[in-house]
Amino acid sequence: xxxxxxxxxxxxxxxxxxxxxxxxxxxxxxxxxxxxxxxxxxxxxxxxxxxxxxxxxxxxxxxxxxxxxxxxxxxxxxxxxxxxxxxxxxxxxxxxxxxxxxxxxxxxxxxxxxxxxxxxxxxxxxxxxxxxxxxxxxxxxxxxxxxxxxxxxxxxxxxxxxxxxxxxxxxxxxxxxxxxxxxxxxxxxxxxxxxxxxxxxxxxxxxxxxxxxxxxxxxxxxxxxxxxxxxxxxxxxxxxxxxxxxxxxxxxxxxxxxxxxxxxxxxxxxxxxxxxxxxxxxxxxxx
Amino acid sequence: xxxxxxxxxxxxxxxxxxxxxxxxxxxxxxxxxxxxxxxxxxxxxxxxxxxxxxxxxxxxxxxxxxxxxxxxxxxxxxxxxxxxxxxxxxxxxxxxxxxxxxxxxxxxxxxxxxxxxxxxxxxxxxxxxxxxxxxxxxxxxxxxxxxxxxxxxxxxxxxxxxxxxxxxxxxxxxxxxxxxxxxxxxxxxxxxxxxxxxxxxxxxxxxxxxxxxxxxxxxxxxxxxxxxxxxxxxxxxxxxxxxxxxxxxxxxxxxxxxxxxxxxxxxxxxxxxxxxxxxxxxxxxxxxxxxxxxxxxxxxxxxxxxxxxxxxxxxxxxxxxxxxxxxxxxxxxxxxxxxxxxxxxxxxxxxxxxxxxxxxxxx
Amino acid sequence: xxxxxxxxxxxxxxxxxxxxxxxxxxxxxxxxxxxxxxxxxxxxxxxxxxxxxxxxxxxxxxxxxxxxxxxxxxxxxxxxxxxxxxxxxxxxxxxxxxxxxxxxxxxxxxxxxxxxxxxxxxxxxxxxxxxxxxxxxxxxxxxxxxxxxxxxxxxxxxxxxxxxxxxxxxxxxxxxxxxxxxxxxxxxxxxxxxxxxxxxxxxxxxxxxxxxxxxxxxxxxxxxxxxxxxxxxxxxxxxxxxxxxxxxxxxxxxxxxxxxxxxxxxxxxxxxxx
Numbered sequence: 030x031x032x033x034x035x036x037x038x039x040x041x042x043x044x045x046x047x048x049x050x051x052x053x054x055x056x057x058x059x060x061x062x063x064x065x066x067x068x069x070x071x072x073x074x075x076x077x078x079x080x081x082x083x084x085x086x087x088x089x090x091x092x093x094x095x096x097x098x099x100x101x102x103x104x105x106x107x108x109x110x111x112x113x114x115x116x117x118x119x120x121x122x123x124x125x126x127x128x129x130x131x132x133x134x135x136x137x138x139x140x141x142x143x144x145x146x147x148x149x150x151x152x153x154x155x156x157x158x159x160x161x162x163x164x165x166x167x168x169x170x171x172x173x174x175x176x177x178x179x180x181x182x183x184x185x186x187x188x189x190x191x192x193x194x195x196x197x198x199x200x201x202x203x204x205x206x207x208x209x210x211x212x213x214x215x216x217x218x219x220x221x222x223x224x225x226x227x228x229x230x231x232x233x234x235x236x237x238x239x240x241x242x243x244x245x246x247x248x249x250x251x252x253x254x255x256x257x258x259x260x261x262x263x264x265x266x267x268x269x270x271x272x273x274x275x276x277x278x279x280x281x282x283x284x285x286x287x288x289x290x291x292x293x294x295x296x297x298x299x300x301x302x303x304x305x306x307x308x309x310x311x312x313x314x315x316x
Numbered sequence: 317x318x319x320x321x322x323x324x325x326x327x328x329x330x331x332x333x334x335x336x337x338x339x340x341x342x343x344x345x346x347x348x349x350x351x352x353x354x355x356x357x358x359x360x361x362x363x364x365x366x367x368x369x370x371x372x373x374x375x376x377x378x379x380x381x382x383x384x385x386x387x388x389x390x391x392x393x394x395x396x397x398x399x400x401x402x403x404x405x406x407x408x409x410x411x412x413x414x415x416x417x418x419x420x421x422x423x424x425x426x427x428x429x430x431x432x433x434x435x436x437x438x439x440x441x442x443x444x445x446x447x448x449x450x451x452x453x454x455x456x457x458x459x460x461x462x463x464x465x466x467x468x469x470x471x472x473x474x475x476x477x478x479x480x481x482x483x484x485x486x487x488x489x490x491x492x493x494x495x496x497x498x499x500x501x502x503x504x505x506x507x508x509x510x511x512x513x514x515x516x517x518x519x520x521x522x523x524x525x526x527x528x529x530x531x532x533x534x535x536x537x538x539x540x541x542x543x544x545x546x547x548x549x550x551x552x553x554x555x556x557x558x559x560x561x562x563x564x565x566x567x568x569x570x571x572x573x574x575x576x577x578x579x580x581x582x583x584x585x586x587x588x589x590x591x592x593x594x595x596x597x598x599x600x601x602x603x604x605x606x607x608x609x610x611x612x613x614x615x616x617x618x619x620x621x622x623x624x625x626x627x628x629x630x631x632x633x634x635x636x637x638x639x640x641x642x643x644x645x646x647x648x649x650x651x652x653x654x655x656x657x658x659x660x661x662x663x664x665x666x667x668x669x670x671x672x673x674x675x676x677x678x679x
Numbered sequence: 680x681x682x683x684x685x686x687x688x689x690x691x692x693x694x695x696x697x698x699x700x701x702x703x704x705x706x707x708x709x710x711x712x713x714x715x716x717x718x719x720x721x722x723x724x725x726x727x728x729x730x731x732x733x734x735x736x737x738x739x740x741x742x743x744x745x746x747x748x749x750x751x752x753x754x755x756x757x758x759x760x761x762x763x764x765x766x767x768x769x770x771x772x773x774x775x776x777x778x779x780x781x782x783x784x785x786x787x788x789x790x791x792x793x794x795x796x797x798x799x800x801x802x803x804x805x806x807x808x809x810x811x812x813x814x815x816x817x818x819x820x821x822x823x824x825x826x827x828x829x830x831x832x833x834x835x836x837x838x839x840x841x842x843x844x845x846x847x848x849x850x851x852x853x854x855x856x857x858x859x860x861x862x863x864x865x866x867x868x869x870x871x872x873x874x875x876x877x878x879x880x881x882x883x884x885x886x887x888x889x890x891x892x893x894x895x896x897x898x899x900x901x902x903x904x905x906x907x908x909x910x911x912x913x914x915x916x917x918x919x920x921x922x923x924x925x926x927x928x929x930x931x932x933x934x935x936x937x938x939x940x941x942x943x944x945x946x947x948x949x950x951x952x953x
Contacts (some may be wrong), residue, residue: 043771047764058800144884164723212769404847418851
């Protein structure tokens with residue numbers, strides 16, 4: 030145990046109020062959540078004998094499994110699409126914009142901060158049966174009947190989430206691209222690499238931390254997203270969060286809800302770590 | 317110490333984790349003395365300075381200033397002031413407010429405060445710069461403002477943490493002269509930290525050479541240059557040639573040393589130093605003490621071969637090889653003295669030195 | 680503004696992509712204000728004419744006004760608390776502290792946990808402890824999700840901050856408290872303002888946590904979510920949403936400008952180009 034000097038102790042003292050709040054408002058609740066997940070709801074009475082029956086129920090019911098897999102698949106798809114679309118945009122601002130970077134960044138930042146609820150709602154309005162796309166296409170004479178497949182399905186969820194989380198992807202990728210020392214690219218050029226090889230061998234590996242950060246920032250929250258499946262998912266696009274919310278609502282089975290929440294966090298965590306490691310290994314082999 | 321020590325550092329040590337940053341430093345500084353802490357980065361000089369200023373607390377030992385133990389006194393209550401390496405000029409205040417900053421807590425009457433600020437501005441020759449901000453000042457101007465801000469508080473001791481490091485060569489040399497004169501005018505003891513040995517030699521009354529937390533030697537510049545106490549000090553101050561040897565005899569203050577490279581020579585020892593017969597020693601000779609010649613000189617000489625000759629205008633530097641020496645010997649010669657003759661690479665020359673040239677150091 | 684010449688075709692392609700991306704980002708959102716002025720109950724083309732009746736209807740709606748007031752008060756308190764906590768944490772975490780990486784990760788943890796989980800977990804804790812659900816519980820939840828943003832903004836401000844400025848102030852005779860007021864606070868002010876604004880917006884826009892924790896007093900996003908069930912209320916909701924979007928955008932632009940101005944100021948003061 031290292032001896033803490035005066036500076037360290039001052040640092041911990043400064044941190045203590047924030048740490049206290051975080052312990053009370055984050056660690057304790059999650060702890061309670063874990064506790065609830067091993068209890069059982071018997072009608073109106075909460076049985077606090079520890080049991081893994083909730084987790085067994087989660088794993089056993091096929092409906093739940095399907096829901097889990099669908100949520101994970103949707104999130105994975107959203108992550109790939111969003112990061113893939115955002116990377117060139119971030120690259121553009123980092124490498125091609127010379128003056129007024131601030132304006133570009135501001136334009137890209139503003140959507141990040143505006144109400145998520147409103148952005149999802151905008152898509153509901155756009156994709157609806159009598160919505161913007163359908164009415165627009167009809168009034169342009171391109172179709173005679175409204176398209177039904179636009180809303181209330183997993184595709185709508187994917188499109189909406191990809192749009193809503195776009196800003197989450199741009200900023201981390203931009204930051205890591207911006208940090209790349211330009212003279213590294215000049216050295217690569219000097220040593221004979223053309224533009225594509227320079228990108229593949231220097232830029233991409235060095236921007237990986239940003240890409241991974243963006244992927245995690247998108248994948249983890251989207252699996253637990255409630256608003257989007259509720260507004261645009263319909264019955265086909267139901268995700269885990271809807272199931273969890275219902276346990277805390279009319280079904281009133283808090284232990285099951287807690288178990289679902291913890292199970293989904295665990296699943297997401299494991300997948301995220303596995304993918305990060307795989308990505309790192311793959312990129313490390315780029316010479 | 318014969319004189320009364322104004323500042324006493326008594327057995328001060330400080331550890332950071334596993335590293336001993338300062339190891340039992342003990343010395344005294346006189347009233348009105350320009351004292352330098354000199355050494356390579358990581359030697360502990362800045363840590364020691366910060367402990368004197370109150371920004372680090374020694375693990376053991378004491379710091380006594382004008383008879384008062386200030387070891388545990390917080391920095392704002394000490395009669396010391398520091399000029400920081402980055403100058404630390406407050407960006408949100410102008411020059412006048414920067415200089416006056418520390419006077420706010422002394423509760424002086426306004427007239428006195430204004431008088432002192434005006435005096436300080438005049439002293440650093442920045443009258444009229446009152447309302448300028450940090451970003452409108454050059455590096456040298458910022459340095460002077462930092463100085464004025466510290467001196468306006470009339471501290472008993474001024475601490476300077478490598479204040480000239482960020483300036484270009486010409487400005488630095490000008491500032492060295494100015495700082496020295498300022499110190500003499502003001503009469504305050506200065507403790508000056510630097511890694512530049514030329515700077516320390518030119519400005520200081522005395523210098524403490526430090527390495528790896530330990531004080532190796534404290535002396536005035538001339539003594540440090542001519543009579544360094546250890547290899548580390550000799551190596552750090554100026555350039556030095558070292559020859560390994562074995563002490564064979566001692567007659568009074570003259571030692572006879574047997575070396576591979578320079579055969580045997582007689583070296584005058586410092587009064588008070590003793591080496592036992594048969595001990596391994598180092599013979600150190602400054603580059604400018606050597607003489608090169610084409611014909612054998614009268615004095616004892618060694619044959620040598622020139623490897624590299626570098627012309628530097630007023631002087632020339634030569635790297636020469638002699639048998640028995642591990643590496644090349646550096647020789648420095650005034651071009652006027654050699655009468656325009658230049659030695660070329662691969663030439664065979666004679667290397668000689670005066671009797672008082674070599675210094676004896678422990679191995 | 681763009682150095683395209685040396686990148687030739689690749690450069691032009693990428694620039695087109697960038698503009699298309701911006702269009703993709705903004706157009707769906709800009710449809711909201713568009714239809715909020717549309718004289719029709721249906722959010723569909725073709726447009727039916729200009730009207731401000733939906734905005735007028737907003738001022739009649741007492742429930743909405745109450746929800747707005749709640750949201751404003753929750754936002755103010757949450758932004759103040761999270762900025763103060765973020766300031767203390769940022770100041771501590773900027774130094775090399777043992778366990779720093781772990782502590783920073785813990786402080787940012789709420790970014791990586793889905794909001795529904797935070798919501799239900801807090802719900803469980805608060806009901807177990809026995810506190811009734813109210814705006815205070817919403818404040819707690821919001822402070823939790825705002826702290827990472829406050830820390831992010833303030834740490835980046837601290838990084839441009841010369842540590843020896845505080846030491847210089849101490850050296851010149853000031854106590855720690857006076858040093859904070861005379862040196863630290865004035866220099867941190869742009870960062871503090873930016874943090875207040877951004878955390879306010881995060882709290883203002885949050886739906887999920889307020890949904891679980893607000894009890895009987897609703898916040899604006901929760902109110903809007905409730906109104907979405909009524910098709911005839913849709914245009915009014917659009918008007919409200921557009922107003923919120925515009926205010927948020929202006930606040931964000933201002934916050935970024937302040938933060939940037941603070942950074943540029945700091946860099947300029949230290950003589951570095953930025």
